[in-house]
Amino acid sequence: MKLRSIGWPRELDSAQVRLSVGTSIIACLILLAVLAPFLSPYDPEETNPNERIQPPSLTHVFGTDHFGRDILSRVIFGSRISLVVGIISVGIALFTGIFLGSIAGYYRGKMDETIMRTMDALFAFPAILLAIALVAVLGPSITNAMMAIGVVYTPYFVRLVRGVVLSVRENDFIRAARALGESNIYIIFREVLPNCVAPILVQTTTFLAYAILMEAALSFLGLGTQPPTPSWGRMLSEARGFTEDAPWIAIFPGAAIMIAVLGFNSLGDGLRDILDPRYLGTGLSRLASIIPSLKSFLERSTLRRIGSSDEKLVREAVHQGQNLSKRRKPVVHSNAR
Amino acid sequence: MQVMYGIMASPENIEMARRQLGLDKPVYIQYLVWLTNMLQGNFGASLRTHRPVLQSVLERVPATFLLTMASMTIALVIGILSGVVSASKPGSKLDYIGAVLAQLGMSMPDFWLGIILILVFSVRLQIFPSSGYASMIENPFESLRHLALPAITVGTINAAIITRMTRSSMLEVLSQDYIRTARSKGLSERLVVYKHALKNSLIPVVTVVGTQFGYLLGGVIIVETIFAYPGVGRLLYTSIYQRDYPLVQGSVLTLAFAFCLVNLIVDILYLFLDPRIRYD
DSSP, X not given: OOGGGGTOOTXXXXXXXXXXXXXXXXXXXXXXXXXXXXXXXXXTTOOOGGGTTOOSOSSSTTOBOTTOXXXXXXXXXXXXXXXXXXXXXXXXXXXXXXXXXXXXXXHOHHHHHHHHHHHHHHXXXXXXXXXXXXXXXXXXXXXXXHHHHHHHHHHHHHHHHHHHHHHHTTSHHHHHHHHTTOOHHHIXXXXXXXGGHHHHHHHHHHHHHHXXXXXXXXXXXXXXXXXXXXXXXXXXXXXXXXXXXXXXXXHHHHHHHHHHHHHHHHHHHHHHHHTOHHHHTTHHHHHHTTOHHHHHHHHHHHHHHHTOOOHHHHHHHHHHTOOXXXXXXXXXXXXXX | OHHHHOTTOOHHHHHHHHHHHTTTSOHHHHHHHHHHHHHTTOOXXXXXXXXXXXXXXXXXXXXXXXXXXXXXXXXXXXXXXXXXXXXXXXXXXXXXXXXXXHHHHHHSOHHHHHHHHIIIXXXXXXXXXSSOOOXXXXXXXXXXXXXXXXXXXXXXXXXXXXXXXXXXXHHHHHTSHHHHHHHHTTOOHHHIXXXXXXXXXXXXXXXXXXXXXXXXXXXXHHHHHXXXXXXXXXXXXXXXXXXXXXXXXXXXXXXXXXXXXXXXXXXXXXXXXXXXXOOO
């Protein structure tokens, strides 16, 4: 389908490419992780002294390491660690962030001050440095690494959710809910948080990429996954002594990390552009005229954005492609890696 | 205690050491004592070498400072240049290549890039050494040779982030009315981009550079470990492995202090970059 013919904005071309690239990579990664026992040709932990440091060949496509273990099998199984660590650690940060951020933003006052100053204290440390310090105290293990990454990323989610809640709580529909006598918990969960979904979704995707990188970095330093569990970062760490004679031991796990992170980064970027309010009212609304389910989604999201329950106004806004919100500044988390 | 006295230490000796170190006191008292000492510049002594922590950390600061500055210089030069080029020709092939490279740079783990650079430039081409450090004052040429690979490793990945930020900021500035006015006056595109647009587009870039400093310090810990570079990052890494906690605390605090200091400098820099900003 030629999207331009239905008014698809040029700016969304690259977003569509990024979304496709990101989704494809992540789908492959998930498949790899789920089907690891069926896809890997060898046991990832099985050592074979007779086949130590073998270059890539038909028998061992990615070669073998200094214990004779098959690198392809270890790379395939390593995807499980990366995905699990990414999902659990970002999950910790996400739920803590939503809880603390909505309390801080909704209730304001002393609660807000206390939470945000604590988060400021955590922001004073570079992310990887704080994670290293936490794991150093808790002891090196994959569980502690996940907890450390979760704690380190929590302030980023708290700040995001608080910001969105602060802007949403001033809308008329929140005042209306209060006037109707709805409880604060109901208002937060049913009225406020659904409006925060888009920015949280974008940030979660981006932070999954950062979490995979940080797990790899911690494992590389010996603070994450412990041997013989196959993890990409750990494999790179073990490869350091063999860079000269067997570069393939380092090349493949590193490439796997890069591809996985690229997938999540691309998906995050694509989602950010697609969910940008400037385009929600233009290209997508035209596309919605063809896809009915997208149409109802847009109507719901527009209803939330304009904070009006007037159905006619909402339909008009969606169909005319009005620019209803100010442009969001791109969020940079350069310190979070 | 085992780190200090070994696994054969008697319970009496361990108890005596606990009393000497103040570990028999409540945690909040221990914290207050540590905080008071720390504010007076006394970070305690290393459990392994028994040398003052501050002295051990300060000895490593020049090497880390040098690496950080070199990495930031590389990141800024590459990042701003490629960001401006991409923004001045949006949608061109050059812009797409820049975007793809920036995306790859942001996805690449720095420790992997470090290993690849060692493989290419140290092992195969033998241009740069793969490890070590030389003083910039005593032997500037050797110092630069040792600095090259670690600085390129950290700098390249930071350059990717700066490229993206410069590009988006520059595009926003280039769409403003005063740029249209400058163009309608007949000024050359080069003059419009480099004289009129660049300075204003650098304001958000400065913010990123400030926050990125944190990532840079994080990257330095890993990169110093790969290249056996004797900085604060490597000191932190070895002290974690030796469970030398006073040294871990000292190294972490030094790096966090440097991060806060840079953020403060960035805030002050705004005053010069943007005259509209005034602090009360």
